[in-house]
Amino acid sequence: MKATMAWGEVAWFADIPHLGSRVVATALCDIALFRCAGDNVFAVDNKCPHKGGPLSQGIVHGHTVTYPLHNRVIDLDSGEAQASDFGYVRRRPVKLKAGRAPLALPV
Numbered sequence: 001m002k003a004t005m006a007w008g009e010v011a012w013f014a015d016i017p018h019l020g021s022r023v024v025a026t027a028l029c030d031i032a033l034f035r036c037a038g039d040n041v042f043a044v045d046n047k048c049p050h051k052g053g054p055l056s057q058g059i060v061h062g063h064t065v066t067y068p069l070h071n072r073v074i075d076l077d078s079g080e081a082q083a084s085d086f087g088y089v090r091r092r093p094v095k096l097k098a099g100r101a102p103l104a105l106p107v
Contacts, residue, residue, distance in 0.1 A: 013096060016041065021056040021065075031092055032056035034076055036063050042076035043094035049074070049087025 010024045016035040023046055024031045032046040032055050040063065048055050048067045055074065058065035064082065066073045073082040079091040 007095065009097070013039075013041070019060040021058075021060065023054070023056045030054075030056075033094065034060055034065060036060055036076060041094055041096060043092035044074075044076065044079060044089045045092070047089065048072055049081055049089055050085075055089060 010031075011022055011033055013035070016022045016033055018035055018039070019037070021032050021034045024033060030046040031043050034042045034044070034056075036042060042063070044055065046054050046056050048058075048070065050067070050070045050072050053067060053069050055065060055067055058067040058074075063076050064073055065076060072085050072087075074080070074089055075082055076091075078088070080088045
């Protein structure tokens with residue numbers, strides 16, 4: 001039997017700037033919510049895979065974020081570092097409720 005996942009509302013879509021991010025603190029870790037091109041929203045652990053810096057401070061372009069301290073480019077669709085970089089960030093499931101208002105993460 002498959003367990004159902006409980007979801008909790010964590011942020012409002014409008015509070016995430018277009019091509020920007022917001023951070024949500026959870027009991028396990030900080031999660032960065034990115035609003036990308038086409039208003040797609042991605043949730044990942046807020047840690048650059050290189051030295052653990054706050055990925056939420058990166059520059060969003062397309063469906064990627066570039067962490068400015070080390071110029072690491074992370075694909076938010078896959079969580080993987082791009083080009084000659086290596087590593088990945090853990091992606092988190094996120095869903096938008098009706099009307100593109102509250103964002104929810106599993107709790």
